[in-house]
Amino acid sequence: MLQTIFPYLCYLAVLLVLAVPLGRYIKKVMFGEKTFLSPLLGPCENFIYKLSGVCKEEQMDFKKYTASVLLFSGIGFVFLFLLQLLQGFLPGNPQGIGSPSWHLAFNTTASFVTNTNWQAYSGESTLSYLTQALGLTVQNFVSAATGIAVLFALIRGFNQVKEKHLGNFWVDLTRIVVHILLPLNLVLAVALAGGGVVQNFKGAESVTLLEPVAISAEGELLSGAVIDSKTNTVTINGTQVPGATVVTREFVPMGPAASQVAIKQTGTNGGGFFGVNSAHPLENPNAFTNLLEMTSILLIPVALCFTFGEAVKNKKQGFAIFMAMFLCLVVAIGCIAVSEQSGTVQLAQNGTVNLSAVGQAGGNMEGKECRFGIAGSSTWAAYTTAASNGSVNAMHDSFTPLGGMVTMLLMQLGEVIFGGVGCGLYGMLAFAILTVFIAGLMVGRTPEFLGKKIEPYEMKWSVLVCLATPVAILAGSGIAAIVPEVAQSLNNGGAHGFSEMLYAYSSAGGNNGSAFAGFNANTVFLNLSIGIVMLFARFLPIIGTLAIAGSLAQKKKIAVTAGTLSTTNGMFVFLLIFIVLLVGALSFFPALALGPLAEFFGSIA
């Protein structure tokens, strides 16, 4: 037993050990305090202000801060959109790739500006190097930074007493990129490259296969084929296969993968350098890189919980929020791991498939890499859907019904189990506001959180922040279900086919970006609807969070007495989890019943 759960414990332990000090570091950076990197990075920061003419001391109120966020994202949106449409005429396009369709460009733009990284395109054949570097990579950094900036505006809302100021968006943005994202990713990229992830600027290479493979005339890989390398003939069970070809060389992609993978993971972006994301042996070659990449998915989101505690001068509060998220994460990992380890009734039949967890461990290995196994794949699946990352090292489509359902549910909960950098925590804080509202009523007090009274204005926006994801997913997938062409995008029929569609919209609505492989998302309707869902689920909560911050900042702080409901104890953690699960479960139980649950019960019947 211990042997089975040991890897999971290690993964979690590594994450926590790294996240706690990072949390403290982020707080110092954002409060303008001195850190060990200040002597080096401080001048860089000031240089940027000088260059861009930003006044460091300027303070923004709710309206100005929101306008700045939206303006910044808007400009990024237009720039990325045009960059794609014009890439055919721009340099940095050695392969001469033409412009993508307008709807695909829209979808990709929305996807990267919203920190989702849903990929309806396939990178190698759709986007030029220039678009990748100047468009996507830049958005990977700044969309992540925007999320953290909004979180800090909210933190200032809690801290301010009868003030209007929420900080300065440009300063926040600069500090996050210069002091947090750049150094962190530099270290990570070097470590990944050292671990074997490719990092070069060479073109793709062609190498000789150690063992040639045979392909039928239809282009399918022939298994059990015997190849006579001298005559180039292929025989199966003694009979020659007509029209079969023997492949002796292999295409090996190259490029600056390590550096891209670093920000893809730490910024909860998730858009892979290679098509199959971190399942690719050159993007994630071994257990070491897997541990690094996996940990960096949740590193900043976990650290931010501790940052929050420090920043609002209530470490217990940060810890309570962390515990609520952490417990959900542990349960999710447990559910996925158990489901994947024990496989399905069909796999277990007659003992044909090895489902043991010890020695050369087995389980439901379809769609998983042997070098990661059940533990590495299940934990990654939970991490990437808990955070709104979306990178994968295994194909979620091939998970067992219940394992796949948990990944879907984690996204449908609104990506608040750590969630995206910044946005996960502010989403959770909106849930905390809902929780204190209900709990406050139950003890006969009008609710308060961190000394701030929760009134109709805050309730209105909290509700919108919390429900943006469910509304986006339900409306998007509900409409998609009556569009005839959507059925043709499915890779499977029945309940699993429905799951593919539901997963796509859950991924978009949670700003996650992962997909049930096989779902062909590049159609006009899907590109547009998924793009709109992503934008809605990203920007409504941002506006809502800033509105709450602006209103809280202007309130006085209520004194704490014995009558005050504690928001740092086990009871609150329990209630918070309960409310998050309740909203998620009530919104998605019917949908899940028609997808993974139907599949599960169908399979055991």
Add this chain to the structure above:
Amino acid sequence: MSTKSKSTFADRAMLGRAVRDSFLKLAPKTQAQNPVMLLVYLSAILTTVLWVASLFGIMDAPSGYTLSIAVILWFTCLFANFAEAIAEGRGKAQADALRAAKKDVDAHKIPAVDRKGEATIISSAQLKKGDLVFVKAGEQIPADGEVIEGAASVDESAITGESAPVIREAGGDRSAVTGGTTVLSDWIVVQVTSEAGESFLDKMIAMVEGAARKKTPNEIALQIFLVALSIIFILVTLSLYTYSAFSAKLAGIENPTSVTTLVALLVCLAPTTIGALLSAIGIAGMSRLNQANVLAMSGRAIEAAGDVDILMLDKTGTITLGNRQAHDLLPVDGTLPQELADAAQLSSLADETPEGRSVVVLAKEKFGLRGRTLQDKNMTFLPFTAATRMSGVDYDGHEIRKGAADSVRAYVEATGGCYSEECARIVKEIARQGGTPLVVAKDRRILGVIHLKDIIKQGVQEKFADLRKMGIKTIMITGDNPLTAAAIAAEAGVDDFLAEATPEGKLNMIRDFQAKGHLVAMTGDGTNDAPALAQADVAVAMNTGTQAAKEAGNMVDLDSSPTKLIDIVRIGKQLLMTRGSLTTFSIANDVAKYFAIIPALFMRLYPGLGALNIMGLTSPQSAVLSAIIYNALIIIALIPLALKGVRYREVPAGKLLSRNLLVYGLGGFAAPFVFVKLIDVLLTVCGLA
């Protein structure tokens, strides 16, 4: 307010009126005010239309099934209306009684105070602000006003329900009179302070009837939450229809979900329980306050009462009994105890105050001095005045004086008398113990000190301890010196005190607390309390108080009881708790309803989902019917709770939360599993399923 004893359900007339009102409230305009119930209302209309359509062959679902759903949905609406109507019923009955008091009477308007003879008789409705009216025994006071001349005993039972008459007199803090009350003896001249339609009685009628009821901020916040949930559930049901069509197409069968069933699902999921009872809870809270004889000027004030964490309580009447009692007689400078007792008793014979009487009694009990009568000696009594701060008696050439230490000291020292060290020490000691020292002097020689003691009311210590557990601090307000105040505060167990309180002192203290983030409640009666009342978050003015105090407060206590504040806090908390608990209950119910309806909907599509039918309901139809019947009946079942309020205890917030979560959260989760199953069994037995 005198009909306290009758329970709501016992009153048949009230019940009849509520049933009638439930139907009247089906008017679209009324329904539109409650978004959650509007959803049910529209659903009822929709299913009715579907049923009518089914009669013409447009089948959404079997005709009988659609009809039963429609009927149950209409009942759900009626039940919600009934809850509101029954809550309003008590208020309406009160309002009727008040209206009876508020009839037009003839008013004797006079041009000036000294021209009482020149009264013109006009209708009370025509009185203007500032008019002077003359009211004599047996007449009703025509309008709210201030007594500017005279004194009279007034029967205020029409508004307070209290039959004992009260004194109303010009000047001081007992000058306010209310229109509709009756002068029993003597006469007064009243200056009108409010015109017809704006009188206290008018406000009171509007408040108890709920006509002036505005949604409170907290109610609005809750409603936002409920509306948001409803919107999600609308999306859930809409998307479920398309999902189901999508899945059915993939499976190559007909869409198994009917609009009727989806509407039923929507109503089940929407927070109808709390939606139906929300306004009833608010009205009932107000009504409970009225029953406690407190009139809140807004619903907001009641909610604020739940949040109060500082209670500023007047010492006298709240913490101590109104009167101090002589506790001990302490002779000084070698005076015999007997001599002191004799002097003390003599000086108090004519003193009719409770303090004075207690001195006589003490002297009799402790020293066997019989009560003497005034005729014994040739005695002249000097009553207590604010100027001398002494009272006393002159007889046979002797002078006895008793009073505050410094006054007596000045009195004896004026003629070269001596105020000894010993006396000063005893005076100080008594003050330190929380007592009031009265120094007794005979012929300008100090005999000793009477120790007057404040009697702490029984049970206040426990009360304050309970309040402390809830996080409410109590502050004692007193005019006593700090030494005395500290001793009484310690004995009564209050958290803090304000000694030698002045109106400014109170105001500053409230401001200080508010600046630190506290919410303060206080009671007051005098005009000089008005600024503090206006500043406090919850301000309860005594009905006996002045008009200024009443206007500054946001509640009026008709009983003028100083301990009322504690009841008000309780009612405020109970109101919020009832809302919170029923919301939790309502949402927790949804889980079970899903388990009833989802398998019923999709068993044909995916037979495996039958595993989710953990209640083992007979058929898809009976499952849906049972769920919505439960949904309707639970409203009726919870009306008494909504009216009475959930049980309230003075325990810390954490304990209260876990208890309420256990009862209403877990209860709300489990109850529908039991009752939906029960209803299903009944339907099956009756052959309806």
